[in-house]
Amino acid sequence: MNSEDWNQRYDGDELIWTATPNQFLVSEVEGLQRGSVLDVACGEGRNAVWLALQGWEATGVDFSSVALEKAAKLAAHNNVTASWIEADITTWAPVTSSFDLIVLAYVHLPSEARGKLHRTFADGLAPGGTLLIIAHSLENLTNGFGGPPSADVLFSPDDVISDLSGLGLTVEKAELVTRTVQSDDGEKHALDTLVRARRPLSL
Numbered sequence: 369m370n371s372e373d374w375n376q377r378y379d380g381d382e383l384i385w386t387a388t389p390n391q392f393l394v395s396e397v398e399g400l401q402r403g404s405v406l407d408v409a410c411g412e413g414r415n416a417v418w419l420a421l422q423g424w425e426a427t428g429v430d431f432s433s434v435a436l437e438k439a440a441k442l443a444a445h446n447n448v449t450a451s452w453i454e455a456d457i458t459t460w461a462p463v464t465s466s467f468d469l470i471v472l473a474y475v476h477l478p479s480e481a482r483g484k485l486h487r488t489f490a491d492g493l494a495p496g497g498t499l500l501i502i503a504h505s506l507e508n509l510t511n512g513f514g515g516p517p518s519a520d521v522l523f524s525p526d527d528v529i530s531d532l533s534g535l536g537l538t539v540e541k542a543e544l545v546t547r548t549v550q551s552d553d554g555e556k557h558a559l560d561t562l563v564r565a566r567r568p569l570s571l
């Protein structure tokens with residue numbers, strides 16, 4: 369899907385996702401020292417806004433202008449400020465070593481683009497910074513609920529470890545995790561890939 373497809377998907381006043389932050393983001397950032405955070409492909413801003421509410425200096429990037437307008441409204445509604453950047457994350461990159469936390473939540477590009485994407489954003493981590501990747505897992509296709517129905521855009525914790533290898537990051541967590549989802553047909557279970565990696569204070 370290109371930015372116009374996403375703009376159409378986001379069209380309208382209703383949030384297509386939710387205003388609630390992702391549960392794994394909430395648990396994984398607990399205990400981290402507040403600083404600057406980049407939310408990559410931030411969509412309607414639920415995670416960036418929640419992080420701003422926790423005292424992080426938040427920036428969200430997404431190529432959908434419609435999503436970013438909704439994100440700015442969500443921030444205003446919550447009385448927090450955040451910066452919003454309209455850019456294509458396959459070509460845009462953060463300044464090297466600039467963010468204390470970088471979050472990629474449910475960013476599903478074709479597999480040939482995934483490794484470069486993960487390495488580009490790992491490069492944006494300040495010394496001591498944390499990279500958090502949360503995504504629908506490949507296993508979700510057969511054993512879980514929701515998410516994109518294409519194996520090519522799904523990935524496992526091991527895929528992310530492989531993407532990040534050789535960068536000198538410490539992988540602190542790489543797990544398949546279960547998320548409970550309320551659907552029209554009752555409670556379902558989604559399988560997510562969760563990876564948390566930290567850049568050492570000195571490389």
Ligand SMILES: C[S@@+](CC[C@H](N)C(=O)[O-])C[C@H]1O[C@@H](n2cnc3c(N)ncnc32)[C@H](O)[C@@H]1O
Pocket residue numbers: 374385390408409410411412413414415429430431432435455456457458472473474475476
């Ligand atoms: C499934 S949504 C996830 C939104 C948000 N991270 C969340 O968890 O609520 C995926 C987002 O990726 C964005 N996206 C997809 N490809 C992109 C690209 N090449 N550059 C920038 N954003 C992109 C879409 O606009 C969409 O907002």
